[in-house]
Amino acid sequence: MENHENKVVHCLILPYPAQGHINPMLQFSKRLEAKGVKISIAITKFLLTTLQDLSSSHLSIETISDGFDEGCSSQTRSSQAYIDKFREVGSETLARVLRRLRAGRFPVSCVAYDAFLPWVVDVAVEEGVSGACFFTQSCAVDAIYYYTQQGRLKLPLAENQVVEIPGLPCLEPKDMPSFIYSPESYPFVLDMLVDQFCNVEKADWILINTFYELERQVIDWMRKLWVVQAIGPTIPSVYLDNRLPDDKEYGLSVFKPMTEVCIKWLDDQQDGSVVYVSFGSMVHLQEEQMEELAWALRRSNRPFLWVVRSEEANKLPRNFLKEIEEETRGLVVSWCPQLQVLIHRGVGCFLTHCGWNSTLEAISLGVPMIAIPQWSDQMTNSKLVMDKWKTGVRAQKEENGVVKREEIEEYIGRVMEDEEMRANARKWKQICREAVDVGGTSDRDIQDFVSCLATKFMTD
Structure with missing residues (x-):
C-alpha cells in the first residue's frame, strides 16, 4: 500500500473498551496489516492499565480518554452518563490524536470504529479522514436494531407477535435481543444500540464480523442500503487458514488464562x-x-x-x-x-x-x-x-x-x-475456512476494502 512518494495507508482502529469488542477488531487489524496497511490501535487510558502482557504486542497503540482515566464502577460503565462522557471527552482526545499523526510521517487515512461509538465518524469527517463503521455483532442482530431505529419495529412487542425482517427467519419475541424483548429492563441500552445507525450514512464502509455464507440473505438485503463488507470470522489465523502463522492468540486481553x-x-x-x-x-x-x-x-x-x-x-x-x-x-x-x-x-x-x-x-x-x-x-x-x-x-x-x-x-x-x-x-x-482462505468471500471483502481505501487515499 505504498507508492513512489512513500505514501502509506494508515488505519486507526478504535474498539469499544470491552474484551468482546476488542478481540474482533484486533483480528481484523492483523488481516489489514498483512495486506500492507499500517495499523494503530486506539484504546482508553484506563483500559491500557488493565491489559495483560502488553510487552509481547508489536502493535502501535494510541490512547484516548473516556473521561474516566482512573477507572469507574461497573454501574457507571453501564450508564448513560458513561456514554455521554465518552462522547464528550473521547471526541476531543481522538481529534488531537488525528491531528498529531497528521503532522507526522504517517497521517491517518481511515478510522475503523466500533459501531457502539457513532460519534467517531463525526470526528473523522471533521478531520478529513475516511470512516469505516465496524459492527461486532451478527448481521441478523444489526438488522433488528436498524429496523427498530427506523421505527419499523414497534415496541413493546405483543406477546405472540411474529417479527419479519428481510433475510431472517420469522422471529418470536423470545428470539429477539433482550433489549428489544424487554426494553423496560434496560432504560438506556436500547437507545445506545439503535444509535449505532444515527449517522451511519456518513461512514464510507460498513464492516460486519460475519462471513457471507453464514448470513447470505440478510447481508444481501443490507448491501442494498450501504457498502457492506463481511470480514469475519475474526479469529486468529492459525485456527483458520494459517496464512499468518504467528497469529495464535487475540492479543490485548484483560483476563489471564490458565x-x-x-x-x-x-x-x-x-x-x-x-x-x-x-x-x-x-x-x-x-x-x-x-x-x-x-x-x-x-x-x-x-x-x-x-x-x-x-x-x-x-x-x-x-x-x-x-x-x-x-x-x-x-x-x-x-x-x-x-x-x-x-x-x-x-x-x-x-x-x-x-x-x-x-x-x-x-x-x-x-x-x-x-x-x-x-x-x-x-x-x-x-x-x-x-x-x-x-x-x-x-x-x-x-x-x-x-x-x-x-x-x-x-x-x-x-x-x-x-x-x-x-x-x-x-x-x-x-x-x-473456505471463506477466509485466499479468494474466499471474506478474504475478497477485506481485499476490496483495502483496495478502495488505497485508491481513495492516493487520489486525495
Whole structure:
C-alpha cells in the first residue's frame, strides 16, 4: 500500500473498551496489516492499565480518554452518563490524536470504529479522514436494531407477535435481543444500540464480523442500503487458514488464562468426551442457575471444563470445588484459552451463553453447542444456531429464567450423541475456512476494502 512518494495507508482502529469488542477488531487489524496497511490501535487510558502482557504486542497503540482515566464502577460503565462522557471527552482526545499523526510521517487515512461509538465518524469527517463503521455483532442482530431505529419495529412487542425482517427467519419475541424483548429492563441500552445507525450514512464502509455464507440473505438485503463488507470470522489465523502463522492468540486481553492447567487436563481426557462450559467475559448467572448447572454437570457422568470468573465463584454450591477435585472428573478455572480448548481433540460440545464471538468460534472450529442465552444478542444467536445452522440446541428456561438440571443433563446427552448435528458443525467449519482462505468471500471483502481505501487515499 505504498507508492513512489512513500505514501502509506494508515488505519486507526478504535474498539469499544470491552474484551468482546476488542478481540474482533484486533483480528481484523492483523488481516489489514498483512495486506500492507499500517495499523494503530486506539484504546482508553484506563483500559491500557488493565491489559495483560502488553510487552509481547508489536502493535502501535494510541490512547484516548473516556473521561474516566482512573477507572469507574461497573454501574457507571453501564450508564448513560458513561456514554455521554465518552462522547464528550473521547471526541476531543481522538481529534488531537488525528491531528498529531497528521503532522507526522504517517497521517491517518481511515478510522475503523466500533459501531457502539457513532460519534467517531463525526470526528473523522471533521478531520478529513475516511470512516469505516465496524459492527461486532451478527448481521441478523444489526438488522433488528436498524429496523427498530427506523421505527419499523414497534415496541413493546405483543406477546405472540411474529417479527419479519428481510433475510431472517420469522422471529418470536423470545428470539429477539433482550433489549428489544424487554426494553423496560434496560432504560438506556436500547437507545445506545439503535444509535449505532444515527449517522451511519456518513461512514464510507460498513464492516460486519460475519462471513457471507453464514448470513447470505440478510447481508444481501443490507448491501442494498450501504457498502457492506463481511470480514469475519475474526479469529486468529492459525485456527483458520494459517496464512499468518504467528497469529495464535487475540492479543490485548484483560483476563489471564490458565492455559497450562487447562491443556494438561484436557490431554488426559478421551477424544470428544469433554463438556466445555463458559459464559464469556460479562454474563452474571443467577445463583440458582449456577447450582443447577453444577448439579447437571456432575450428574452427566462426563468430564467437564467449566470457566467460572473469579467474581462469580462465590455462587458455586458449597464444597463443589472440593468434591469435583476428589472425583477428578471436572475442572473449574477462572479463565481459559478458549480457542485452544475448542480445537482440542478432547472437547465434544460447548455449553455457552451464545455471545457472538463464542458462537463464531464454535462454528469456525466445528464444535456443536448447547445454548443457554442470558441477555443482549444471545437469544437471536441461539435461535440461528438451532433452527438455521443446526449446529446446536437452545435450552428451555423456567418462568424465573433458570434452566433446570434435568434439562441441561438431557441436552448434554443429546448434543454429545447427535451425529447429524456434529456433521453440520463439521460442514460449517469447512465453509468458514473456505471463506477466509485466499479468494474466499471474506478474504475478497477485506481485499476490496483495502483496495478502495488505497485508491481513495492516493487520489486525495
